[in-house]
Amino acid sequence: MLILGLESSCDETAAAIVEIHDGGGLEDARVLANVVVSQLKEHALYGGVVPELASRAHIRHIGPVLTETFHQASLTPKNIHGVAVTIGPGLIGGLLVGLATAKGVALAASVPLVGIHHMEGHLLSPFLTQSIAKPLDFPFVALLVSGGHTILLHARGLGDYEFLGQTRDDAVGEAFDKGARLLKLGYPGGPAIEKMAEKGDPHRIPFPRIMLDKKKFDFSFSGLKTSLKNHLAPWLAGEAFADRIEDVAASYQEAIVDTLTGKALAACRHTGSHRLLVAGGVGANQRLRARLHEDAGEEIALYFPPLSMCTDNATMIALAGWAHLQKNPRVHWGTLDARARWPIRELCNREKMGAPPL
């Protein structure tokens, strides 16, 4: 089965074609084409994504991205068996560009179209790195960390997700991006802070670890950002400042990494899970990966997507699309709509609400 995936929920215009043979599973996916056009340069000037600029850029990029994708795979739309597109959550302009394009391709090729929750795409992305020594399978705990979300859930099977917790305020990627803006390191903040932190002492400044004990799998990052702002106040005002920026960046990153590591491993203990999966843009962070490896010990196996597939891409959307089409092969292209807001909770604990898993 050949599935075309489209992703345009934020500032990447992406398309991909994934192949899975009959009788195969997620772990058998082969990526035939993977094209991502990033709008980083278009937004860098503003220190964050400007929705209207993103919409216009998606309109400009989607056609060439699609052409390049079919070219890479040496296929035409007539060869594919289904189209999967991110329909939410995200910026509505970008979502509509992707959805309108996906409808057009699905209609022209007379194949089913399926709408995907962006974070379910991230959730399944680690299936794209399969190792024979350590194959990924359900159940597992998933830590989903991106620019807009910080989510912990227990994935018991495809579409069978138990919600554990999420951020109450800023997402972890946002904490990196806002932190980098305060540190004058540019956008996107995650890679910039990570790079600066390499030369710093992570234990120099004791930034708070906000653990929210009562709701133990919820996160909060806005207090951390405020504490960074307070710490930097003299530096921002051009006054004498005792710390090196490298140490501030490393200490700030360490506070984030400590919180994520502590909560994710606690979630594994709580659910009795021996597998922990980390996906989403922040999953590319090497300090996070190293700390998880240190703290998880032998008991818990760790899974990440390939580095290039941590940030937004369409292979993960095609993969999720394949999974949905397996369960419900008669998805119609005409009824789909985009949803800027689409809480991940709607995908979780469905059996308790009497709804089918997927």
Ligand code: KG4
């Ligand atoms: O998943 P993603 O590409 O887009 C969303 O769905 O939001 O995640 C983007 C986020 C940004 O906030 C970016 O700063 C962060 O992921 N990010 C990182 C790293 N690479 C990207 N954060 C920490 N370390 C990184 N290496």
Ligand code: ZN
């Ligand atoms: Zn994402």
